[in-house]
Amino acid sequence: MTAPAGIALSGLCKTFASHGQKVEALRDVSLNCPAGSFTALIGPSGCGKSTILRAALGLEPLDSGRVEIGGQAPQAATRAGVTGVAFQDAALLPWRTVAQNIALPLEVLGRAVGPEQGRIRDLIALVGLQGRETALPGELSGGMRQRVAIARALVSAPQVLFLDEPFGALDQILRRQMNIELQRIWAETGVTTLLVTHGIDEAVFLADRVAIMQAGPGRIVEVVEIPFARPRAASLFSDPEFHHQCDHIAGVLHGG
Numbered sequence: 001m002t003a004p005a006g007i008a009l010s011g012l013c014k015t016f017a018s019h020g021q022k023v024e025a026l027r028d029v030s031l032n033c034p035a036g037s038f039t040a041l042i043g044p045s046g047c048g049k050s051t052i053l054r055a056a057l058g059l060e061p062l063d064s065g066r067v068e069i070g071g072q073a074p075q076a077a078t079r080a081g082v083t084g085v086a087f088q089d090a091a092l093l094p095w096r097t098v099a100q101n102i103a104l105p106l107e108v109l110g111r112a113v114g115p116e117q118g119r120i121r122d123l124i125a126l127v128g129l130q131g132r133e134t135a136l137p138g139e140l141s142g143g144m145r146q147r148v149a150i151a152r153a154l155v156s157a158p159q160v161l162f163l164d165e166p167f168g169a170l171d172q173i174l175r176r177q178m179n180i181e182l183q184r185i186w187a188e189t190g191v192t193t194l195l196v197t198h199g200i201d202e203a204v205f206l207a208d209r210v211a212i213m214q215a216g217p218g219r220i221v222e223v224v225e226i227p228f229a230r231p232r233a234a235s236l237f238s239d240p241e242f243h244h245q246c247d248h249i250a251g252v253l254h255g256g
Helices: 049-056 073-078 099-110 113-124 142-154 172-189 200-206 234-238 240-253
Strands: 007-018 022-032 038-042 064-069 083-085 160-164 191-195 209-214 217-227
Touching: 007 049, 022 038, 022 049, 022 064, 022 160, 038 049, 038 200, 049 160, 049 191, 049 240, 064 073, 064 217, 073 083, 083 142, 099 113, 099 142, 113 142, 142 160, 142 172, 160 172, 172 200, 172 234, 191 200, 191 240, 200 234, 209 240, 217 240, 234 240
Parallel strands: 038 191, 038 209, 083 160, 160 191
Antiparallel strands: 007 022, 007 064, 209 217
């Protein structure tokens, strides 16, 4: 695994035109995600979380500000396979097997897939899908499809992993199971991770720090350092200090 890279967001500003009016999506958003860290970005719908993610992937031009991924511009980092991404919709190709879906980013980057078969097998094991290598997406549960999406995001050995509500469509029980699995995967890979989520408990369980956003305009109003040691067990969800952290973040989100 290549050494992780940090993420630096500096003074991001973005305005959209909507129904003849200007909407200030982002105002002076700055955030530093150190190499190897896990950062969660949380806020209400419309606060600009996904705009930040798209800008970090080089998919959204900014009015002003700078994004650097390990010192590189987003487009350069994406072309070099430095970044990996998984979304709420796993978006697997239905005619390709688990192994073939995971290999897809290598093909997009112009890399030979044959020499990477060992890595693909290792990733299938990492996400707990041994024996399902030849399964098609229609034969998998929702949680399994998200595991494939995460493995696919990691196949290029990225230094940075972006996750946009990857478990948002799952029920609460499965979502918590996937949170525990994602923590394990992150610990084993060491990849710098930025998670966009609406789930307060998910953010507190997974992250080293939680950046809280508010809308109108989209901005970061507080960054909360999470105090819990790792690895974090499922019992943390019932810990009073865990609930204290969640309550504090909820209060900030609701303007308290």
